[in-house]
Amino acid sequence: MNIKTLLASACLAGALLAGATAQAETEMLDQVVAIVEDDVIMASELRDRIAMVKGNLASAGVDAPPDDEIIRETLDRLILESIQLQMGQRVGVRITDAQLNQALQGIAAQNGLTLDQFRSAVEQQGRSYQEARENIRREMIIQRVQQGNVNQRIQISEQEVDNFLATDDGKKLVQEEYLILHALLAVSPDASEEEIEAARAYAEKVRASISAGTGFEQAVGAPGPYSFSGGSLGWRKLDDLPSLFADIAPSLAVGETSDVLRSDSGFHLINLADKRGGSNLMVDQTRVRHILVKPSEILSDAQARERVTELRQRIEAGEDFGALARQYSEDIGSAQEGGDLGWTMPGQMVPEFEAAMNATAVGEISDPVRSQFGWHILQVEDRREQDMSDQARRNMATNFLHQRKYQEELDAWLRQIRDEAFVDIK
Numbered sequence: 001m002n003i004k005t006l007l008a009s010a011c012l013a014g015a016l017l018a019g020a021t022a023q024a025e026t027e028m029l030d031q032v033v034a035i036v037e038d039d040v041i042m043a044s045e046l047r048d049r050i051a052m053v054k055g056n057l058a059s060a061g062v063d064a065p066p067d068d069e070i071i072r073e074t075l076d077r078l079i080l081e082s083i084q085l086q087m088g089q090r091v092g093v094r095i096t097d098a099q100l101n102q103a104l105q106g107i108a109a110q111n112g113l114t115l116d117q118f119r120s121a122v123e124q125q126g127r128s129y130q131e132a133r134e135n136i137r138r139e140m141i142i143q144r145v146q147q148g149n150v151n152q153r154i155q156i157s158e159q160e161v162d163n164f165l166a167t168d169d170g171k172k173l174v175q176e177e178y179l180i181l182h183a184l185l186a187v188s189p190d191a192s193e194e195e196i197e198a199a200r201a202y203a204e205k206v207r208a209s210i211s212a213g214t215g216f217e218q219a220v221g222a223p224g225p226y227s228f229s230g231g232s233l234g235w236r237k238l239d240d241l242p243s244l245f246a247d248i249a250p251s252l253a254v255g256e257t258s259d260v261l262r263s264d265s266g267f268h269l270i271n272l273a274d275k276r277g278g279s280n281l282m283v284d285q286t287r288v289r290h291i292l293v294k295p296s297e298i299l300s301d302a303q304a305r306e307r308v309t310e311l312r313q314r315i316e317a318g319e320d321f322g323a324l325a326r327q328y329s330e331d332i333g334s335a336q337e338g339g340d341l342g343w344t345m346p347g348q349m350v351p352e353f354e355a356a357m358n359a360t361a362v363g364e365i366s367d368p369v370r371s372q373f374g375w376h377i378l379q380v381e382d383r384r385e386q387d388m389s390d391q392a393r394r395n396m397a398t399n400f401l402h403q404r405k406y407q408e409e410l411d412a413w414l415r416q417i418r419d420e421a422f423v424d425i426k
Contacts, residue, residue, distance in 0.1 A: 034079060035422075035423070035424040037083065080417075088141045088144065095144075153413065156402055161401070178235070178237075179232070180241065182232075183220035183229070199267060206228075216257055216271040249270070255273070283387075287343050288357055289322070290339050290341060290376045291311055291328060293328065331373075360379075366379070
């Protein structure tokens with residue numbers, strides 16, 4: 001930041017602080033504090049954001065830095081947000097109400113709330129729920145702009161993936177993960193041989209009950225002369241398991257319980273509740289093609305549905321799916337391929353599309369299905385089970401390397417767009 005900008009920031013800090021003091025005496029007119037390309041940032045907007053920053057710091061029990069530092073950093077953040085929102089507007093980035101509601105439901109769920117409860121919580125804090133919605137919409141637009149611009153700056157070569165998989169970190173990343181249930185019957189270090197044998201006998205009795213069909217948690221939780229402690233260890237890679245368990249877990253089938261294990265703490269039973277990853281990953285794949293029609297300013301949602309319904313009828317009457325996809329589909333990526341999306345894996349498609357795909361028999365054409373992109377009809381061409389172990393490992397490594405580079409590239413891109421933008425701080 002140059003001398004002129006520093007002086008401007010200092011003057012701005014004084015004006016804002018003076019304005020805040022005088023606000024109780026007289027209502028000041030709002031004023032522009034910065035021009036950013038085709039947008040302006042108002043003093044009221046900056047004051048509101050500063051108040052929110054200070055409130056967040058206070059809630060977290062963190063001492064606030066000096067006011068001029070908060071003002072300078074907050075204004076810089078508002079400038080960057082404005083640049084990115086304008087970029088999003090120019091390329092047509094939109095967040096629909098349905099997408100926004102879905103994001104809000106996710107935020108609410110993360111906090112153990114329903115959407116109505118989340119709304120009440122926001123309003124109880126003295127904040128406008130509508131304003132909170134729009135702030136999240138802005139954040140979602142900015143996130144999409146960042147991803148669209150930063151992802152194209154990141155290239156991960158096959159050699160980089162090979163090199164990473166050969167490292168200790170790479171090998172650990174692609175290890176199998178185990179979901180272990182653990183029960184410990186604790187034995188005092190001062191216990192007599194008779195007491196130890198009695199505890200062992202009870203543990204063996206519980207183990208026999210599990211072998212006879214009693215559920216693991218039911219068996220170890222049953223009332224008796226001894227009680228077990230423990231529970232789920234969560235998903236753990238082999239290297240992250242206690243050595244006693246790491247020696248046993250790979251030899252267990254899913255659902256199987258170990259023999260009684262002895263340690264200095266007492267007697268253990270471990271159950272392999274589930275496992276994932278590793279060298280045997282069989283995936284159900286579906287070969288599918290589709291036709292997409294998007295609602296627009298000249299084509300209503302109902303009309304878009306009618307169009308795909310008509311196309312479905314034409315295909316059922318004998319017209320070629322691929323030819324109609326090339327002529328009518330608005331999915332640029334697949335239209336020229338006759339709508340072919342290739343072999344897809346679970347979770348690859350948006351939920352509505354995947355649900356319709358899973359419900360459609362091979363060779364059949366689905367009813368019209370609505371997704372965030374528009375109206376689709378799809379045809380399932382084939383299904384198969386494919387060993388994706390090697391590809392899954394490479395995908396995991398690629399995603400890990402991508403995330404490692406993302407923040408670095410994001411910081412560089414933000415500096416670039418800030419330097420290239422017209423910004424006039426008043």
